[in-house]
Structure formats: structure tokens, C-alpha cells
Amino acid sequence: MNILLVNPPNCGRSIPEERYGIDSLKQIFKGEPLALEELAGNLKQYEVRIVDLKADPEGLDRELADFKPDITGITGVTCEANTMLQLAGKVKRQCLSLVVVGGIHASNDPGFFNHESVDFIVLGLGKKVFADLVTILKSSPGADFFLPGVIRTNPGKKLKVVPHSNCSTDLVEGTSPAYELVSSYRSHYTLEKLNVEMGFVASAYGCPYRCSFCCIKGQSGGKYLTKSIDDVVRDVRCLGEIPVIRLVDANTFGDVERAKLLCRALVEAGVKKQYLADIRSDTVVQHPEMVREWKEAGLRALIIGFEEISDTNLSAMNKANRASVNTEAIAILNEIGITIVGDFIISPDYDENDFQRLGDYLGNNHIDLPMITVMTPLPGTVLYKEKKSEIINHNLDYYTLTNAVTRTKLDEEQFYAHYAELLERSHSNARI
Ligand code: SF4
Known part of the structure; x- marks a missing residue:
């Protein structure tokens, strides 16, 4: 077959x-x-x-x-x-x-x-x-x-x-990804900014949180499931000499004690790699000691969904987090020396003042690579149910998270001009 x-x-x-x-x-x-x-x-x-x-x-x-x-x-x-x-x-x-x-x-x-x-x-x-x-x-x-x-x-x-x-048996522990089947494409899989090869490893599926815009619930039926530590170490080793490992989980550090054990297991196994992974800002603030330990083990960059800069907007997206925690996490990671890739979501309701406020925030807080997307009601999300009647563009080709599929408050051309200008300004000093 x-x-x-x-x-x-x-x-x-x-x-x-x-x-x-x-x-x-x-x-x-x-x-x-x-x-x-x-x-x-x-x-x-x-x-x-x-x-x-x-x-x-x-x-x-x-x-x-x-x-x-x-x-x-x-x-x-x-x-x-x-x-x-x-x-x-x-x-x-x-x-x-x-x-x-x-x-x-x-x-x-x-x-x-x-x-x-x-x-x-x-x-x-x-x-x-x-x-x-x-x-x-x-x-x-x-x-x-x-x-x-x-x-x-x-x-x-x-x-x-x-x-x-969607339970732990669905992870089929004991079998590694067939990395060899993409070996002919390997040169395409690079960390662009540094032009070094990057391999992907999954260590966890789903997320314990319920942000209204997030589609991750479909991945595992809303459960947060983790691979065994031995399997994660095995998969990292399977990638051989590839120097950078992207842990592709939506939330690698959803179980902090396990994350610490994984870090120690990688060190004990003698694995010497650089890691990129996703974390929530409140996890950084509550567990800076864990981030320090991971830094010693090779953690280079953390991707954080800051999403918004006001508590009202964070609350509206059910982020279960606060703007002050985001700012504190940035300071902690700067002090530890971890590169921050920060995700922000602009709303189609943004006006000039909102763009200005986000631009000021990015100017005042050291985020190495800000990533800015447009709030998009993806089918299957709570946000989709909330916004369904307001959607004016149903062609899924545009659901790239960089298009407004509901009406913009600003004139549409102005909205994208502000968006492009904000991105250009925030990327002019990007470092990763
Ligand atoms: S946005 Fe991040 S924290 Fe929120 S549900 Fe999705 S993966 Fe979890």
C-alpha cells in the first residue's frame, strides 16, 4: 500500500x-x-x-x-x-x-x-x-x-x-517522526535571520488556556497532552547535527515541573542545541528560575503571545493575563538575555491612536522581533461565533492573519498603511 x-x-x-x-x-x-x-x-x-x-x-x-x-x-x-x-x-x-x-x-x-x-x-x-x-x-x-x-x-x-x-494513546509514544522522508528538502528548513538549519520537535499538544481567537483547541480536542520526556530527547537527537530546534508546541511550558525535567534530561543526555519555544508571559513572571535553567541548556529565543497592551482588550479575548505581567516578562527576559519574539494582534477596530499606542509600547519595551497580526475570526473559535455576522470576507485564502476579514474602522487603505508602517518601524531594529 x-x-x-x-x-x-x-x-x-x-x-x-x-x-x-x-x-x-x-x-x-x-x-x-x-x-x-x-x-x-x-x-x-x-x-x-x-x-x-x-x-x-x-x-x-x-x-x-x-x-x-x-x-x-x-x-x-x-x-x-x-x-x-x-x-x-x-x-x-x-x-x-x-x-x-x-x-x-x-x-x-x-x-x-x-x-x-x-x-x-x-x-x-x-x-x-x-x-x-x-x-x-x-x-x-x-x-x-x-x-x-x-x-x-x-x-x-x-x-x-x-x-x-484525543488522549495520550493518540500520541503513539515510542515512534519517532519520519524525519528521513524530508531529507531532500532539509536545506529549505532554516532560521531565516541566521541562515542556519532548524528542525522541528513536538513536545506537547493543545493548551490549557482558552483564548477566544485561538484555534489550537481543534488540535487535541481542547486537552493539553505532553509527550514523554524520553521521546522528546529521542526526537531532538534524531535531528542529528541540526543546530537549532524549534519546539513547535503551542505551549511548551504549560506544565512547569515537566518543563524543568525536560530541560535537565536534555542536559544529562549531552544534547547541545539552541532552542526556540513558545511560553506565556505569566509563566515567565512566575518561574524565572525555570527560564534561567533553560537558558543554560541552550534556550535562545522565546515566542510570547502578548497580543494586546491593555487589560480591557486582553480580557475581551479571554487571555487570562494582564498587560503589566507582559511588561514584567519582557524585563525579566531582557535581564536573562533571552531573545523575545513578541506576538501582537491588532483589531480591525484600530484607529490612529491605537496604532500610535502600540508603536509607543514597542518603542519603550525591548522586544527583539515583534510579530503583528490582524485579529481574525478563524472557524471553530469562540471569536468566530462572536463575529460571524460581521465577516465580510469569507474566502479562506485571506485567513492568513494579516488581512482584515471584518470591516475596518479606519478607511481600509489607511488601516493597512498604518499596519505596514508599524511593522516596518518595529522590525528596523529586529534581532534574533
Ligand atoms: S493563544 Fe496561546 S495561551 Fe491562548 S489558548 Fe492559544 S496557545 Fe493557549
Whole structure:
């Protein structure tokens, strides 16, 4: 049985570029398709290939012709959902493969993929469920079956959703990601600012928090699940000489005691790497000793979702955090010497004063690389339910987090001009 796993090409669209010629706000996604490598790691008894169309844009035609997959799995985030359907259509036109979709958009909005080009939709953690599905399709291809977390498409009709338990067995501990399947693409997976190779490792899934804009709940059905420390150390080692490891978890330090144990285990194993990871600002403030320990172990940069600079706005997005805590975390990380990548979210309701206030905040607080996105009601989020009636752009190609899909308070062109100017100003001194 031949299984082809497909990572979509860069495909998001940009309103500021298309309407106003502002090309600095376009999102480009880079990095290895770890979710597919994890799936492949649990499919060792089959012939499996990964085609990463971000690194190899023409690769799908070649693989469909040469490899002739029996099953094609396609993953993607929300701004890739239309492209996933187009890729599914292409697979169906060019070979006899079954098509299975998964990933964050499929989990949060499965109805979107109830389409004739798609056979099955996998919800949530797919490593075990996808392998179970392959086993069933191999042994009894035409049979009816019940598999939690898998939906059989039924175009034009309502989907029968079979909920997924998303528990620790779904992590399939003991099998490493099939990193070798993307070895030919490895030179594309770099930390751009430094031009050094960067490998991805997952150590935890989901997040214990419930920020209204965040789509991570779909990844693990809202649970926070952690890999065993031994497995994380193994995966870091599997990446061999690659000098920088991006821990891709939404919240690597959600369990502080475990995070400390992981840090010590990496040191004891003699692993010498630099790490990039996500953390909440309140975790930094409550546990600076843990950050110091990680710094000694090689932690280079932390990515923090500061999101907003006022308590009112943080509260409105259910961030369960305060602006003063964000500022305190910045000071602590500056003192420890950790590079800060700071995420901020501007609202389509922003006026000139709001842009000015955020610009002043970034001028007064030392954040090495501020990342600024536009508040986007992604399907499956609480924010989507709140804003559904206000959405004026339903084309998911624009859900890149750099487009306003609800009406802007400022004239739209002015909004993007302020946005671009803020980004340019804050990146002029960026260091990572
Ligand atoms: S934004 Fe961060 S803290 Fe909030 S739910 Fe998502 S991952 Fe968790």
C-alpha cells in the first residue's frame, strides 16, 4: 500500500498587496511538515512518501505519476483549506487514490471538506487514527466502519461526526517522526535571520488556556497532552547535527515541573542545541528560575503571545493575563538575555491612536522581533461565533492573519498603511 502525505504550497492571499500595492504584509510559511512526519512515523510497515509543496512546488504531479498512491493524506491550516480541496481534486483526476484530509482546519471546520474530492476527514490528533484508518482500508476497502475521529464524507448531506477521544494513546509514544522522508528538502528548513538549519520537535499538544481567537483547541480536542520526556530527547537527537530546534508546541511550558525535567534530561543526555519555544508571559513572571535553567541548556529565543497592551482588550479575548505581567516578562527576559519574539494582534477596530499606542509600547519595551497580526475570526473559535455576522470576507485564502476579514474602522487603505508602517518601524531594529 502506497501512502502519499502532502504539505500544501504557500498559498495565502494578501488584501494590502492586491488592493493597495503594499507587499510587506504577506505571510510566507516555512518549516518542515512535522505533523506529516509524525503520521509517517507510525506507518513504517507501508511505503510512505512526503511531498512538501512549499519546498517542491511541482512535486505533486511527479509523485502521483511515479508513486501512484493508494491513499493520499493532505494537511493544512485555515488559509490553506481552499488549496487542500484543489489538491484533492487534482489527486482524484490523476489517479485512483483515496483522499484523507486532516490538520487544524479539518478538525475545526470538518464540514468545509464534505466534498466529492475528499473521502475521509480526520479530526484532532491523527497519528494513531490515521494508521487505524489505513489498516481498515487495506483489509476491507469497501466496508462500513466506525472509527472515532474519522468522518466519511457525504457531499450535500449532513456529516455524521464521530468524536475523537484525543488522549495520550493518540500520541503513539515510542515512534519517532519520519524525519528521513524530508531529507531532500532539509536545506529549505532554516532560521531565516541566521541562515542556519532548524528542525522541528513536538513536545506537547493543545493548551490549557482558552483564548477566544485561538484555534489550537481543534488540535487535541481542547486537552493539553505532553509527550514523554524520553521521546522528546529521542526526537531532538534524531535531528542529528541540526543546530537549532524549534519546539513547535503551542505551549511548551504549560506544565512547569515537566518543563524543568525536560530541560535537565536534555542536559544529562549531552544534547547541545539552541532552542526556540513558545511560553506565556505569566509563566515567565512566575518561574524565572525555570527560564534561567533553560537558558543554560541552550534556550535562545522565546515566542510570547502578548497580543494586546491593555487589560480591557486582553480580557475581551479571554487571555487570562494582564498587560503589566507582559511588561514584567519582557524585563525579566531582557535581564536573562533571552531573545523575545513578541506576538501582537491588532483589531480591525484600530484607529490612529491605537496604532500610535502600540508603536509607543514597542518603542519603550525591548522586544527583539515583534510579530503583528490582524485579529481574525478563524472557524471553530469562540471569536468566530462572536463575529460571524460581521465577516465580510469569507474566502479562506485571506485567513492568513494579516488581512482584515471584518470591516475596518479606519478607511481600509489607511488601516493597512498604518499596519505596514508599524511593522516596518518595529522590525528596523529586529534581532534574533
Ligand atoms: S493563544 Fe496561546 S495561551 Fe491562548 S489558548 Fe492559544 S496557545 Fe493557549
